[in-house]
Amino acid sequence: MKKRLISVIPALAAILTLVSCSPAAPSSSASPAGQPSGSSQQPPAEQANYQPVTFHVMIRGTADTFGVPRTAEIQAKTVKDRWNIDLKYEMVDKNTYNEKVTAKFAAADFPSILYYGDAKVIQNAIDSKVFVPVTKAVMSPEYDNVDRQLYFIRWYQNGEYYGFNYHSGAPETINLRGDWLKNLNMEVPKNPEELKEVIAAMTNNDPDQNGKNDTYGLTMQGDLGMTGQFWSMFLPAPRIIPTKGAGLYIDSKDNTVKTILDDVPNMEKALAWFNSLYQEGILDPMYVTLKQQDVEAKFVSNQSGVWVKEIGGLPSRLAQIQNNVPDAEIVAMPPVETVSGVTNYDLVAFKSDCYFMTKDAPDVERGYELLKYLYGKEGIYAEAYGEEGVEYSLQGGAFQWLNEEARERSNPARVISSYLDLQLLDPIPVVENAFQAIQAMASWIRILPLTPQQQSPTTS
Numbered sequence: 001m002k003k004r005l006i007s008v009i010p011a012l013a014a015i016l017t018l019v020s021c022s023p024a025a026p027s028s029s030a031s032p033a034g035q036p037s038g039s040s041q042q043p044p045a046e047q048a049n050y051q052p053v054t055f056h057v058m059i060r061g062t063a064d065t066f067g068v069p070r071t072a073e074i075q076a077k078t079v080k081d082r083w084n085i086d087l088k089y090e091m092v093d094k095n096t097y098n099e100k101v102t103a104k105f106a107a108a109d110f111p112s113i114l115y116y117g118d119a120k121v122i123q124n125a126i127d128s129k130v131f132v133p134v135t136k137a138v139m140s141p142e143y144d145n146v147d148r149q150l151y152f153i154r155w156y157q158n159g160e161y162y163g164f165n166y167h168s169g170a171p172e173t174i175n176l177r178g179d180w181l182k183n184l185n186m187e188v189p190k191n192p193e194e195l196k197e198v199i200a201a202m203t204n205n206d207p208d209q210n211g212k213n214d215t216y217g218l219t220m221q222g223d224l225g226m227t228g229q230f231w232s233m234f235l236p237a238p239r240i241i242p243t244k245g246a247g248l249y250i251d252s253k254d255n256t257v258k259t260i261l262d263d264v265p266n267m268e269k270a271l272a273w274f275n276s277l278y279q280e281g282i283l284d285p286m287y288v289t290l291k292q293q294d295v296e297a298k299f300v301s302n303q304s305g306v307w308v309k310e311i312g313g314l315p316s317r318l319a320q321i322q323n324n325v326p327d328a329e330i331v332a333m334p335p336v337e338t339v340s341g342v343t344n345y346d347l348v349a350f351k352s353d354c355y356f357m358t359k360d361a362p363d364v365e366r367g368y369e370l371l372k373y374l375y376g377k378e379g380i381y382a383e384a385y386g387e388e389g390v391e392y393s394l395q396g397g398a399f400q401w402l403n404e405e406a407r408e409r410s411n412p413a414r415v416i417s418s419y420l421d422l423q424l425l426d427p428i429p430v431v432e433n434a435f436q437a438i439q440a441m442a443s444w445i446r447i448l449p450l451t452p453q454q455q456s457p458t459t460s
């Protein structure tokens, strides 16, 4: 064992050059939806004032991640009724998305609305006036309670907002099997030392109480992807992975870019923590060969007790675990304050991909309404739950699913990841728990120094 263990430090060091982090964008990022209701509903007669137009909306995703044609169907009906808009989605798989966008730009074949995140392409599109400002949508009264300087600042330039952001950024948290903690009579850990104790107990003390030594507290990807939340417990920036971009971060004290690789004392602490897990046999030694999907498979099949995932991805995995363990629970570890005063979880909304309107949108004014609808309160509830009276009912104030398919398709995490003040219609403990665990982050949100062109507007 000792010999094997010596190789772990070189292994970690070697990994420093190869980690590939999984995409930060939430799987639900290609969102949308909509259903009529609320004060912004307009009389159908309004439609008569509009000539029909077609909006092509290009989003990343598949029918699965999108939440189904049903979501698009609700939206399409609503925007047709209100603004005489024919809504056409082009959903492109994430693996070919950038390629497809590049091809479209090369052919000057622009969708009306594009979901995108590549900063260089976006900047070029703004400079060449392919993207048009969406300032009027962002500045509309329904966003007065939203911190525009935080959530829309990413693409604020020359007095105009260009990107229409729609979510507050749901951080990827370190999650644990809550039922295992109960079996072990342990609390949710709050720091690296307590986390290590939990990982040890989940390895050695039969947390699933099946009488077999068949679990590890922690397993992870061989390329160290999705491990930034662990490293960052020791290092001066959130969600840093040493191998990812050489661990670069901006030191807000002197506004300079630094690399954590130069931070020898803290890097030593982080490496020592990982190494001690390995030495003590409480880190799954198979980790070096594992890929992202393997790590997930181990977590949902009761072979490991700790897993990093964004809030939105938890309910479906919990459901899988509960197929075999009905009383299974997932709890999120609260954020750990790093040596520089931020947290090991990242919540940087303006790093997210945004929706952009292009110069080929058929009617810019209606485009603003479309953006506000698709990615506002109605759109979010429609994607999260569907249509009242079809997918769910609220009779007597009590939420009830009207069919099982609708429940399985639902995506309530969208409600929580919105920067709008929205309530879950159907509270889900695992989501609420993770949300509570990150509430403390509100005061720790990392504000990166803004480049001159991204300086915040003077209006509040």
Ligand SMILES: [Ca+2]
Binding pocket: 206, 207, 208, 209, 210, 211, 212, 213, 214, 215
């Ligand atoms: Ca066991």
